[in-house]
Amino acid sequence: MREPAEKARTAQRELGSAPAATRDRILGGLADLLGARGDDLIEANREDLAAAEASGLAAPLMGRLELSAAKLTTLRQGVMELAGQRDLLGHSLRKTELDEGLVLRQVRSPIGVLLIIFESRPDAVIQIGSLALRSGNAVLLKGGAEALRSNRALIGCLRDAVEGEGLDPDVVQGVEGREAAQALLAHDELIDLVIPRGSSELVRSIQGATRIPVLGHAEGVCHLYLDASADPGVGVRLAVDGKCDYPSACNAIETLLVHREFLPHLQQVTGALREAGVELRADGEARPHCPQAIAATEEDWSTEYGDLILAVRTVDDIDQAIGHIHRYGSAHTDAIVATDARAIHRFLNEVDSASVFANASTRFADGFRYGLGAEVGISTGRIHARGPVGVEGLLTSRWLLEGSGQVAADYGPGKRDFTHRAL
Amino acid sequence: MREPAEKARTAQRELGSAPAATRDRILGGLADLLGARGDDLIEANREDLAAAEASGLAAPLMGRLELSAAKLTTLRQGVMELAGQRDLLGHSLRKTELDEGLVLRQVRSPIGVLLIIFESRPDAVIQIGSLALRSGNAVLLKGGAEALRSNRALIGCLRDAVEGEGLDPDVVQGVEGREAAQALLAHDELIDLVIPRGSSELVRSIQGATRIPVLGHAEGVCHLYLDASADPGVGVRLAVDGKCDYPSACNAIETLLVHREFLPHLQQVTGALREAGVELRADGEARPHCPQAIAATEEDWSTEYGDLILAVRTVDDIDQAIGHIHRYGSAHTDAIVATDARAIHRFLNEVDSASVFANASTRFADGFRYGLGAEVGISTGRIHARGPVGVEGLLTSRWLLEGSGQVAADYGPGKRDFTHRAL
Numbered sequence: 001m002r003e004p005a006e007k008a009r010t011a012q013r014e015l016g017s018a019p020a021a022t023r024d025r026i027l028g029g030l031a032d033l034l035g036a037r038g039d040d041l042i043e044a045n046r047e048d049l050a051a052a053e054a055s056g057l058a059a060p061l062m063g064r065l066e067l068s069a070a071k072l073t074t075l076r077q078g079v080m081e082l083a084g085q086r087d088l089l090g091h092s093l094r095k096t097e098l099d100e101g102l103v104l105r106q107v108r109s110p111i112g113v114l115l116i117i118f119e120s121r122p123d124a125v126i127q128i129g130s131l132a133l134r135s136g137n138a139v140l141l142k143g144g145a146e147a148l149r150s151n152r153a154l155i156g157c158l159r160d161a162v163e164g165e166g167l168d169p170d171v172v173q174g175v176e177g178r179e180a181a182q183a184l185l186a187h188d189e190l191i192d193l194v195i196p197r198g199s200s201e202l203v204r205s206i207q208g209a210t211r212i213p214v215l216g217h218a219e220g221v222c223h224l225y226l227d228a229s230a231d232p233g234v235g236v237r238l239a240v241d242g243k244c245d246y247p248s249a250c251n252a253i254e255t256l257l258v259h260r261e262f263l264p265h266l267q268q269v270t271g272a273l274r275e276a277g278v279e280l281r282a283d284g285e286a287r288p289h290c291p292q293a294i295a296a297t298e299e300d301w302s303t304e305y306g307d308l309i310l311a312v313r314t315v316d317d318i319d320q321a322i323g324h325i326h327r328y329g330s331a332h333t334d335a336i337v338a339t340d341a342r343a344i345h346r347f348l349n350e351v352d353s354a355s356v357f358a359n360a361s362t363r364f365a366d367g368f369r370y371g372l373g374a375e376v377g378i379s380t381g382r383i384h385a386r387g388p389v390g391v392e393g394l395l396t397s398r399w400l401l402e403g404s405g406q407v408a409a410d411y412g413p414g415k416r417d418f419t420h421r422a423l
Numbered sequence: 424m425r426e427p428a429e430k431a432r433t434a435q436r437e438l439g440s441a442p443a444a445t446r447d448r449i450l451g452g453l454a455d456l457l458g459a460r461g462d463d464l465i466e467a468n469r470e471d472l473a474a475a476e477a478s479g480l481a482a483p484l485m486g487r488l489e490l491s492a493a494k495l496t497t498l499r500q501g502v503m504e505l506a507g508q509r510d511l512l513g514h515s516l517r518k519t520e521l522d523e524g525l526v527l528r529q530v531r532s533p534i535g536v537l538l539i540i541f542e543s544r545p546d547a548v549i550q551i552g553s554l555a556l557r558s559g560n561a562v563l564l565k566g567g568a569e570a571l572r573s574n575r576a577l578i579g580c581l582r583d584a585v586e587g588e589g590l591d592p593d594v595v596q597g598v599e600g601r602e603a604a605q606a607l608l609a610h611d612e613l614i615d616l617v618i619p620r621g622s623s624e625l626v627r628s629i630q631g632a633t634r635i636p637v638l639g640h641a642e643g644v645c646h647l648y649l650d651a652s653a654d655p656g657v658g659v660r661l662a663v664d665g666k667c668d669y670p671s672a673c674n675a676i677e678t679l680l681v682h683r684e685f686l687p688h689l690q691q692v693t694g695a696l697r698e699a700g701v702e703l704r705a706d707g708e709a710r711p712h713c714p715q716a717i718a719a720t721e722e723d724w725s726t727e728y729g730d731l732i733l734a735v736r737t738v739d740d741i742d743q744a745i746g747h748i749h750r751y752g753s754a755h756t757d758a759i760v761a762t763d764a765r766a767i768h769r770f771l772n773e774v775d776s777a778s779v780f781a782n783a784s785t786r787f788a789d790g791f792r793y794g795l796g797a798e799v800g801i802s803t804g805r806i807h808a809r810g811p812v813g814v815e816g817l818l819t820s821r822w823l824l825e826g827s828g829q830v831a832a833d834y835g836p837g838k839r840d841f842t843h844r845a846l
Contacts (some may be wrong), residue, residue: 013749017773085577085753090772104793109775111805192805211634213806232573234828241830348823349513350440352532360525360826369831370527370822371519371843382534384614384635384807387822399793399810400771403783405657407664408792420794 001183004173005190008113008138011168016110016136020087022165027083030161034126037157042067044153045122052146064120067150070113075126077355082374089136093397097422099416100338102403104423105238109398110136112192115175115184117206119198122150129158129194131170135394140184140191142175154380179344185210189198193394195377200304215393217306217380220332222362225321225347226269227338228261230257234359235265235337236272239310240333241361244276248306250378251333251355251365255301255311257321262287263314282312301328318343322350329353331380333365354380354387424606426598426664428613431561434591439533439559443510445588449556449716450506453584457499457549461578465490467544467576468545472601475569487543490573498669502607505557505797508814512559516820518846522839525826526846532821533559535615538598538607540565540629541730550617551692552581554797558817563607563614565598604701608633616817618800620625623727629696638816640803642727642753643673645785647746649692650761657782658685658692658760662733665758665785671729673801674756674778674788678724678734680744686712705735724751741766745773752776754803777803777810 015023021411045067045118050088052065094106114137125141132139138299143151151174159169178316184191188211195215196203199309203218222243226235242253258266266289270280281295281300287293290312300311325334333356336347344358355365365388372390379385385393410416457464467667468490475488517529537560541547548564555562565846566574574597582592598746607614611634618638619626626641647665649658665676681689688713693703703716704723710716713735724747739745748757758780759770767781778788788811791800795813802808808816833839 009605013773013775016775097791098787098794105662107812112775207634211630213636231828236831237828241832245830245832254665344825348825350436352436352439353821354534355822355824357824358826359828360824361823361830363831364521364525364829365822366823369521369834371521371841382819386819387529396537396805396809398776401778401779401780402767402780402788405654405660405782406787407660407668407784408786408789409664409668411792416793418792 001180001187004139004170005113005184005187007170008140008173009097009190011171012110012112012136012138014167015133015138016089018167020089022167023133023136024083025088026161026165026167027130029164030130030133030157031076031079031083033161034072034079037141037153038069039074041072041150041153044149044188048147048149050171057146061120061146065122065147065150067122071123072373074296074389078374079126079130079393082130085134085373087134088391089397093234093381094310097421097423098401098418099406100419102401108399111394111396113140113190114394115140115142115191115212117181117194117195117196117198117202119144119202120147122147122154125154125158127374128197128376129155129212131376131391131394132172133158133162135391138171139396140173140175142181148176151352158218172275174263178359182209185212188212197377206422213384215379215381215385215389217250217330219330220252221255221302221304221328221330222251222253222332223255223257223325223329224253224362225318225325225334225336226259226262226266226344227259227318227336227340228259229340229343230262230265230337231339232265232268235269238335238337238359238361240272240276241363242306243273243310245277245361245363247308249363250402251362252306253362254304255308255313257313257315257324258286259318259321260285260314260316266290270312277308279309281309283314285314286312303337304330316407318346322347325351325353333357333362335360335362340372371408424603424610425613427593427657428536428563428607428610430593431563431596432613434594435533435535435559435561436662437591438442438556438561438585438594441590443512446532446556446559448710449584449588449590450502450553452587453553453556453580454506456503456580456584457495457502460576461492461495464495464573464576465492468573469571471726473497480569484543486568488545488570490545493545498546501754501797502553504601505553508557508796509764511635511814511818517593517600519846520846521824521841522545522829522834523842524831528823530823531600531818534817534819536561536563536613537817538563538565538617538635540604540616540617540619540621540625542567543570543626545570545577547620548574548577550797551620551799552578554799554814554817555595556581556585556797558814560817561594563598565594571599575686605632608635611635620800636807638802638804638808638812639800640673640753640755643675643755644678644725644727644751644753645674645755646748646752646757647676647785648680648741648748648757648759649682649685649689650741650763650766651682652686652758652763652766653682653685653760654762655688655691658688659663659695661758661760661784662692663695663699663781664786666696666701666733667731668784668786670731674785676733676785677727678736678751680736680738680747681709682741682744683708683737683739689713693735694829700731702732703735704732708737719839727753741769745770748776755801756780756785758783758785772799777801
């Protein structure tokens with residue numbers, strides 16, 4: 001796998017140093033190709049669907065695998081939007097005069113070679129592929145075997161769009177087969193970043209198999225804490241939205257933490273959840289306030305149900321709530337319902353998660369909702385990018401210094417001083 | 424090693440959510456302790472020096488091991504400066520109104536638990552320890568066995584300064600013995616970032632032994648490219664400074680790339696280098712222009728001499744120069760000498776290194792010279808932080824959202840729109 005990755009690196013350097021207008025035109029060309037080749041793409045996908053049906057793929061996976069005309073239109077619109085977006089490469093993050101005629105700039109640059117490993121959804125090829133091209137990165141795309149024909153056809157569009165502007169199409173490459181992906185994961189000198197998109201099992205197995213940085217999250221055990229000062233109406237709204245809006249999403253809540261003093265109001269919240277079809281699992285103190293609840297066990301506190309099930313636990317105070325979140329949570333998204341300004345401040349200040357909310361649903365933790373445009377993924381890592389990650393997560397920086405012959409030996413005690421003036 | 428790292432995490436959360444004034448006072452207290460305990464610190468160091476001398480430690484390492492009164496004063500000044508610097512924790516990087524009364528902030532936060540592995544120099548305990556405290560991080564410090572007594576005494580100052588403000592001193596801990604450090608490197612769930620400070624062997628062995636992100640660089644194979652349009656006088660200055668100012672520094676040059684058309688002027692540069700005591704190793708074409716040069720071999724192109732030795736290679740054009748840098752370099756710092764604006768633009772735009780310079784010495788690649796204040800290290804990684812890294816490299820961010828009961832289900836096609844207004 002050394003050769004394809006090295007070719008990707010060479011092609012990436014060409015794409016990354018090309019003018020912004022070239023990347024604009026590549027994305028425009030990609031949108032055109034997705035339109036012109038619509039029938040072929042849908043036909044390739046139909047073959048995948050037929051093979052998947054014959055092999056007995058589960059219905060929700062069939063839904064994800066399908067590339068309908070409507071999905072293609074949405075993908076095409078997304079690419080056109082990205083084509084019109086401001087190109088960030090080369091833009092200054094910081095500009096400093098070190099001395100007269102010696103100017104330092106920190107500019108945005110592509111990361112390099114990305115490896116994307118995803119399941120079922122062929123849409124990911126275009127969503128991530130176009131983000132990679134916009135940000136000047138090379139991308140190796142490893143999809144699921146069940147989407148092989150669809151992915152090949154879509155990767156063909158990306159490559160042809162690059163070649164159409166006279167650049168090396170090896171900046172986008174498909175990776176087929178588990179062995180090929182495993183081989184790439186061993187080469188941390190060739191791949192700069194791995195982005196897994198799929199189940200927590202997929203993410204965890206990749207994190208365990210490579211020394212390359214992995215951007216993503218394995219679990220989303222998110223909490224909603226109802227403070228003693230909580231408005232019960234807000235509690236109802238946030239609990240129902242957090243659990244029921246999209247139960248399998250990573251930003252759905254899994255545990256409701258309840259301040260002991262809120263218990264008299266708890267039935268309003270749990271009743272609404274029960275009516276919405278949520279199964280409740282409560283500790284001894286909360287259980288009388290939770291209709292039809294079964295007893296929660298230690299295991300419930302760290303479980304991501306991804307389903308209409310919710311654990312409920314009583315806490316003595318906000319310290320115990322925060323302690324529970326740090327012990328059992330996955331530092332993804334946690335929210336407080338409170339009217340007490342001090343409780344809100346403490347929760348926002350002390351909870352050590354990627355997203356921390358007050359009186360707003362955990363479901364807002366999402367790149368589009370945050371206004372980041374396209375989303376690369378949500379990261380629970382603490383290095384590089386954290387929380388919902390937009391195109392900026394695919395960029396790094398370089399430091400450019402321009403002078404007229406200055407040397408370091410001329411500076412220091414008793415010699416020249418640096419001016420260090422922000423420009 | 425699970426227990427100390429978990430204690431560090433707990434203590435870190437307390438330090439990281441404390442008010443800025445508390446961290447200011449801890450650093451102030453540390454400066455006081457370094458003053459009050461000066462004699463004890465020097466005495467502890469004297470014992471290390473005596474033991475090292477008895478065991479026959481090499482002279483340059485003895486120099487690094489020594490903690491003189493002058494070094495202590497410099498360290499104390501550094502801590503006082505840091506105590507007066509603006510605390511960055513909680514400061515907003517971005518503020519967006521998602522909708523009326525629903526405001527998102529991205530704020531700076533500590534990374535968490537850092538593991539620093541360093542050699543010989545006990546100064547690193549205070550330099551890195553104080554940066555960690557300023558940025559609200561916990562720090563596990565593993566120094567060399569030869570500095571054990573010095574490191575213990577210095578770590579004691581850090582811990583006592585923390586405890587003096589009523590916080591948990593386990594936010595700073597010493598790690599003793601190779602086995603203890605190895606055990607920590609296996610726990611990527613407990614340690615968030617490893618920073619090795621020392622030889623390229625040390626850095627490479629750590630990079631190979633852990634899945635925790637490593638901030639640093641193994642090698643610095645830096646290049647100076649003399650373009651056809653180069654001013655020979657600037658070439659002389661930059662070559663001599665780049666090679667001779669501090670030959671063992673990572674930002675010293677190791678290879679001089681020479682455009683064929685510059686060869687008639689090369690002797691000016693190589694003569695000055697030779698006079699400064701530099702041994703030259705040149706390819707066949709450059710060798711007649713390099714006094715007393717021996718023939719360079721393939722191995723020379725990728726060697727970091729760290730000494731008064733310089734490889735010289737002729738190139739056909741700027742493409743070949745950039746190709747050589749990408750093939751043999753370590754993406755640390757590379758510079759061009761040129762007057763042709765197009766050559767300068769191409770070099771700055773296309774060379775894919777952490778620092779890329781035009782007509783300025785590679786020796787400027789340094790956190791202090793860049794105006795970043797204290798330097799954590801220089802990173803050749805492409806994730807998180809790149810090039811010279813200041814205190815910002817020890818920070819990540821969290822996303823804080825404050826609302827009044829908003830839920831995600833209320834937004835979408837045919838429902839409410841996000842305003843996404845930058846504040």
